[in-house]
Amino acid sequence: MNFFKKQRKNSDNFSSSEDDQNKESNKDSIKTSLEGNIQHVKQRIGNSSDIVTREIQIGKEGIIKACIFYTDGLVDINSIQNFIMESLMLDIYPDQDLNDIDSTNVLQVLKDRILAVGNIQDVTEFSSLMTSLLSGDVILLLDGYAQGLTIGMRGGKDRGVMESTAETVVRGPKEGFTENLRTNTALIRRKIKTSQLWLESKKIGKLTKTDVAIMYIDGIVNDKIVEEVHRRLDRIDIDGILEGGYIEELIQDAPYSPFPTIYYSERPDVIAGELLEGKVAILVDGTPFVLVVPALFVSFIHAAEDYYQRADISTLIRLLRFLSLLIALLGPSLYIAITTFHQEMLPTQLLIGLAEQREGVPFPAFIEALMMEAAFEILREASLRMPKAIGQAISIVGTLVIGSAAVEAGIISAAMVIVVAITAISSFVSPAFAMSMSIRMLRFPMMALAASFGLFGIIVGFIALILHMCNLRSFGVPYMSPFGPFIREDIKDTFIRAPWWRMLTRPRLISQKNNKREQASAPKPPRNKM
Known part of the structure; x- marks a missing residue:
């Protein structure tokens, strides 16, 4: 009897809840x-x-x-x-x-x-x-x-198509995305005129109901990546989405990693190139930055202009970017380690000059570097928040005045000012701001390791970073591909940029359905015979 009473009670509750839903x-x-x-x-x-x-x-x-x-x-x-x-x-x-x-x-x-x-x-x-x-x-x-x-009569005032301010180029298209979603999708379709370019829309945010579009090329993209993108977007339960950064933080693979696992760009030609490699673009209404997944480490070092210049020039510039990346990460750390633990590595004349400069400095090299890096980061952030008319002037004057005054006061050595300045300039070489910010954050723990253990600490920290990056994945694709795992045919577009007539295939781990970019019998450039 109790069982039937319980069943009747559950049935009554179900019917009452169904009636409430009908009333609503x-x-x-x-x-x-x-x-x-x-x-x-x-x-x-x-x-x-x-x-x-x-x-x-x-x-x-x-x-x-x-x-x-x-x-x-x-x-x-x-x-x-x-x-x-x-x-x-x-x-x-x-x-x-x-x-x-x-x-x-x-x-x-x-x-x-x-x-x-x-x-x-x-x-x-x-x-x-x-x-x-x-x-x-x-x-x-x-x-x-x-x-x-x-x-459908949507209109109103919005910002027109203008030149990209975040990713400037000398050669290449000058147009950039706007805050209007339909304008951005139209800019991409102007680049890729094929019926295989598919677009799917969603509304995310309980209150904002922000329009989010997913674009990919059917027949090239990996279907599993598209399904994963949909699954992660459908999992978002938040009251509002005001910028693509909300989406990026909610769907990224490694939220506690300092390295970005989602790439974004303000340029339609860059997004079109990523789509042609088999990646998925996520467009958010209200922001000019478009997200791209999966993202590889080498993607943050490449620039749009690399594909518009000759292959040899692009390769040289890419190697220069990787060198600048190492300088931005390890510059102050190497100076601290060598001057503190490994003075025998320096030439005698240079060692004597550095000793004379540091004779009146009351702080160790690590404290010097920490103060200079902190001062430079404050100046950089202040120049970004100031009005444009005075921001650059204040940053330049502040850097010159503070640097020269600190050296004259005996607080900082002149060599440290040079090292910090070269490091700061090297951090601006990276085309992707997200990767530049990651390097700026990692610079401080590397300085601490150098001050504690010298070159041994730097080597251990660098190996730990490499192991961490090899362990990262972006929507199922290894972050360090094609280096780990090593894929020989994909090296043609990493540290170097091979000529277009040699880049016959797309990245293997990203595009697994249609890996051919052009026919294998593509003609090589003609050679003039004398």
Whole structure:
């Protein structure tokens, strides 16, 4: 008996919960009363002044009452006037009387014959209505119909396509992404004109309902990577997404690693090149930076201009970037280790000169480097936050004044100022700001290891970094590929950049469906015979 009582109780609870869901669903559904729908919309939006409500009468005799809702500033006002208001209110279809049409077909006639707009969809719930309204669509409701129409009229003011400020090049396209999602997808489609370029959309954020688009080339991309991207995005449960950095932090593989495992760029040509390699782009509405997965370590060292210059010039510049990366990471550490523990490695004259400079300095080399690095980081951050008109002048003057004054006061040696300056300049060589920030953070623990154990500490720390990077993965792809695991045919686009007629294949671990970039019989450059 207890069992049956419990079953009956569970059944009653289930039926009551089902009734509650039905009540909630009915409460959210659009009603047939136009006045009631108008009041409900105004109530849900808090009578906000930027929500425009325009009541009109349509049909030959104006018997059908209707209402148009739109958000001021998010729509194209001229399009509303030309393609909606005139179509509904003027008698431009004298042979079509809406009053004589079956009541169940009025909305269909409006979509098919009256409204000269491309994007029109049905809406039956207030939740979908509010999302479309606050996204920039126009809402049309009719009296006596428990259904409405969402009309795509998004517009408003936005920043036009301008030159990228974060990734400047001497040779190559100058255009950069904007904060408008549709503009960004159009810029990519201008680069890749194929039906295989697929786009899938999502809305993320309970309150912001931010539009997020996923772009990839079908037939080249690894389907497992696309599935993983969808799985991680669907797992996000947050109230708002204001920039792509939210998405990056929520879907990255190693949240506690100092190295970035998701690449981003502001340039459409860079994103197009990544898509052609079989990667997936994640575009977020409201930001000009597009995320790319999976990301490899070498991707953060490459620049867009590498593929527009000759192969030999690009190879030289890439080797220079890797050297600058090592200097930015190990420059102060090597100086501290050699001057503190391994003076025998220096030439005698240089050692005597350094000893004379440090004669009046009261701090050890590690404290010197720590103070100079901290001062430089403060100046760099201050120059970023200051107005552009005075930011560069203040940073240059502050660096010169503080450096020279510190040397004259005997607080810092002149050699340390030179080392810190070269290190700072080397950190600016990296094309990716995310990798530059990682190197700046890792510089301080490397300095501590050098001050504690000398070159032995630097070697141990460097090996630990390499092991950590080899253990990282980005959406299932090894972070240090093609070095670990070693893939010989993929080395052509890492430290070096082979000529285009030699880069016949895409990265093997990323694109596993269509690995051929061009035919193996691609002709080599002709040679002039004398």
